[in-house]
Amino acid sequence: MAGLPTKLRLQIVSADRSLVNETVDEVEIPAADGYFGVLPGHTPMLASLAVGEMWYRKGQEKTYLSLANGFCEVLPDRVTILAQIAERAEDIDLARAEDAKRRAEQRLQNAKDVDYERARTALVKSLARLQVASRSQFAGRVGRQRMPPPQA
Numbered sequence: 001m002a003g004l005p006t007k008l009r010l011q012i013v014s015a016d017r018s019l020v021n022e023t024v025d026e027v028e029i030p031a032a033d034g035y036f037g038v039l040p041g042h043t044p045m046l047a048s049l050a051v052g053e054m055w056y057r058k059g060q061e062k063t064y065l066s067l068a069n070g071f072c073e074v075l076p077d078r079v080t081i082l083a084q085i086a087e088r089a090e091d092i093d094l095a096r097a098e099d100a101k102r103r104a105e106q107r108l109q110n111a112k113d114v115d116y117e118r119a120r121t122a123l124v125k126s127l128a129r130l131q132v133a134s135r136s137q138f139a140g141r142v143g144r145q146r147m148p149p150p151q152a
C-alpha cells in the first residue's frame with residue numbers, strides 16, 4: 001500500500017501562461033473565505049481564489065505570487081491553481097501598482113458616483129502586488145509577515 005505523499009506537485013496557470021510546475025513542500029493560498037495552507041496529504045478540495053498573495057515553500061525557501069480570481073484544486077499530492085491573473089514578484093511593475101493604489105484610494109475618498117466594489121477590488125489588487133513585490137528583498141527567508149485577509 002502506498003504511504004502518504006511527502007511532497008506536492010504545484011502547477012500554477014494564468015489566463016496567458018504557465019508560471020509554475022514544481023515539486024514543493026507547502027503552499028498557502030488566498031481563497032474566497034480566507035487563506036488556507038496545504039501540506040502533502042491534504043484532503044481533496046476545490047476552492048475559489050480571491051485577490052491576494054500566495055506562497056509556496058521548497059525547503060526553507062518561499063516564493064510569493066499575487067493572484068486574482070480563479071480556482072484551486074487540492075489533492076493529497078497535487079495543487080493546481082487556475083488563476084485569471086498570477087504574477088511573480090519580478091513580473092510586477094511597482095510604479096504601475098503604486099499608481100493603481102493611488103487612483104483607487106482617490107476614488108474611494110470621493111465616494112460620490114464611484115463604483116465602490118470596483119475601486120475596492122483595484123485597491124486590494126494593488127496592495128497584493130505591492131506586498132509581493134516587496135517580498136523579493138526577503139527572498140529565501142521564511143518570514144511570518146502576513147497580508148490582510150483576502151477579498152473575494
Ligand code: ATP
Pocket residue numbers: 068085086087091092093094096097100122125126129
Ligand atoms: P491597472 O489599473 O494598472 O491597469 P489592473 O489591476 O486593472 O491594473 P488587471 O486587470 O488586474 O490590471 O491586469 C491586467 C493585466 O495587467 C494582467 O496581465 C496583469 O498581470 C497586468 N498587470 C496589472 N498591474 C500590473 C503591475 N503592477 N505589474 C505588472 N503587471 C501588471
